[in-house]
Amino acid sequence: MSLLATQDLTIRFGGHVAVDAVTCSFEPGTLTAIVGPNGAGKTTYFNLISGQLKASAGRVSLNGRDLSGLSASQRTRAGLGRAFQLTNLFPRLSVLENVRLAVQASREGSHRRGLNLLSIWSDHEALTARAREILEQVALLPKQDELVSALPHGDQRKLEVALLMALEPQVFMFDEPTAGMNAAEAPVILDLIRRLKADKRKTILLVEHKMDVVRELADRIIVLHNGALVADGKPAEVIALPVVQEAYLGASSPSAEGAHP
Numbered sequence: 001m002s003l004l005a006t007q008d009l010t011i012r013f014g015g016h017v018a019v020d021a022v023t024c025s026f027e028p029g030t031l032t033a034i035v036g037p038n039g040a041g042k043t044t045y046f047n048l049i050s051g052q053l054k055a056s057a058g059r060v061s062l063n064g065r066d067l068s069g070l071s072a073s074q075r076t077r078a079g080l081g082r083a084f085q086l087t088n089l090f091p092r093l094s095v096l097e098n099v100r101l102a103v104q105a106s107r108e109g110s111h112r113r114g115l116n117l118l119s120i121w122s123d124h125e126a127l128t129a130r131a132r133e134i135l136e137q138v139a140l141l142p143k144q145d146e147l148v149s150a151l152p153h154g155d156q157r158k159l160e161v162a163l164l165m166a167l168e169p170q171v172f173m174f175d176e177p178t179a180g181m182n183a184a185e186a187p188v189i190l191d192l193i194r195r196l197k198a199d200k201r202k203t204i205l206l207v208e209h210k211m212d213v214v215r216e217l218a219d220r221i222i223v224l225h226n227g228a229l230v231a232d233g234k235p236a237e238v239i240a241l242p243v244v245q246e247a248y249l250g251a252s253s254p255s256a257e258g259a260h261p
């Protein structure tokens with residue numbers, strides 16, 4: 001049984017079918033890159049999986065459980081990890097405090113041992129230690145005391161990834177994780193994704209426009225085109241397809257022919 005699967009997943013906006021009956025499954029220990037031209041439906045597919053959008057038809061399942069009726073936060077609790085929108089954060093709290101809250105949320109229950117001051121303090125220490133560990137991995141430890149609202153864009157993106165790590169999901173969903181980052185910042189996030197990949201229990205989905213990143217990180221690539229899944233396979237085979245060449249490398253013959261769903 002696949003960890004995560006979509007079955008005929010579809011969404012229509014008025015007459016426009018943005019995601020068109022996509023059936024696909026994702027296995028643990030695999031990083032799948034989702035590629036396709038602008039407007040192909042990649043982000044919308046992510047939004048349908050994570051519950052930010054409600055499907056017009058089809059279903060999403062995790063460990064065989066149908067998630068269709070669940071909200072985005074219920075899906076997060078079920079194990080689907082999507083980077084937080086920074087608007088969900090507490091801008092007037094520090095970077096460390098935000099990550100600590102996310103660690104605490106993911107360990108809900110274990111820190112509530114009644115009003116025993118000693119256990120409250122030791123839990124607080126453990127949560128802080130874990131939050132610092134995560135911040136170190138995303139190279140944000142030097143900024144742990146800064147207010148989230150004061151962070152530059154690249155650091156905000158790193159913080160999104162830190163919060164995702166804090167939740168310890170089964171499925172990590174990254175939507176252009178290095179977009180807007182400068183040349184010094186992007187490798188930090190890519191290194192982190194490489195390390196996550198080494199954990200064979202994790203399933204990673206990555207929407208990424210940079211083909212060199214996709215080529216290096218992906219075990220498998222799926223291609224969306226006009227909302228439909230038009231190719232699925234090993235990176236070298238999929239990258240050679242005309243639809244991918246056209247979208248990313250500006251080849252002259254736009255065609256999905258020869259692709260194999």
Ligand SMILES: Nc1ncnc2c1ncn2[C@@H]1O[C@H](COP(=O)(O)OP(=O)(O)OP(=O)(O)O)[C@@H](O)[C@H]1O
Nearest residue numbers: 013016017018036037038039040041042043044045
């Ligand atoms: N809320 C919405 N209402 C109406 N149309 C939408 C909505 N969200 C997405 N769309 C449309 O659905 C299509 C797919 O958009 P989506 O953002 O998923 O594409 P994408 O592959 O992620 O593109 P990009 O690579 O440019 O980020 C587009 O035509 C877009 O305009």
